Amino acid sequence: MAVVRERRQLNLRLPLPSEHRSRFPPPLPPSAPAPAAPSSTAISAADLEKLQVLGHGNGGTVYKVRHKQTSAVYALKVVHGDSDPAVRRQILREASILRRTDSPHVIKCHGVFDLPGGDIAFCMQYMDMGTLETLLRNGVVFTESLLSKLCRQILTGLEYLHSHKIIHRDLKPSNILVDQKMEIKISDFGVSKILQRTLDPCNSYVGTCAYMSPERFDPDSFGSKSYDVYAGDIWSLGLTLLELYVGHFPYLAPGQRPDWATLMCAICFGEPPALPEGTSGDFRSFVECCLQKDSSKRWSATQLLAHPFVSGVDLQPSA
Known part of the structure; x- marks a missing residue:
């Protein structure tokens, strides 16, 4: 049951578009070199044959494609580069992040x-099972054992991103890709931000508000001048684990459609959701470490990797 708290004035003004744009780092030029593909020849659009549509969303379409010469299979994310300069900046920011990352648990980009x-196309590593959201919709049961394995991989990816001053800011089941070996890759950096020398609070209203941490809704009440700007990703991880375990978004009843006001009130005024009875103490403790409303009390990715819920997981492939 949610605890009624003392009323306070929230600073919930949505930023103006001009305020959003001024926070963007300068985009890389479209012709900037991208990471080379595994083959010795750079990939171009003419080299790829479309096989099928994998999904739609975020202003674009993702295709399964095959390289005509090598028969290698990739995912081609085509983003509509319309006339809005802000949209193009967001696309190029994603390209900038993808070019900088090199982690086994962050999606690999073979060309932009x-x-x-x-339109702008990203030739990406192909993950044959889709996303964790896809598995959830298809009836996959996420046991504690499976979640601990997945969670350790996500944390390893987040630790890498955070160590390189990258905040994802839109971590959720639909942005975590998976293959048949249940190996995961963090994807979709369209709303992420590479931090520059000044570590600003990243409290702009981008990404999916359902997974936003309290300090992103109301930085004056739940943040501080020195709060960890990476903590929002950890909050999103906690909600993601809960959603996969219970089968629906934990702040809402099954089938309920979210809206901004309902989510804001639940996240800012209510108590964080908890796991149902019957779950292990380690799992409960781990989720609680992620879902601390005070961002300064939330554990970091590095700290969580030492938590008993994930510390014993072996990520080495079996012989």
């Missing part, structure tokens, strides 16, 4: 190139 009409 322009398409006719202004």
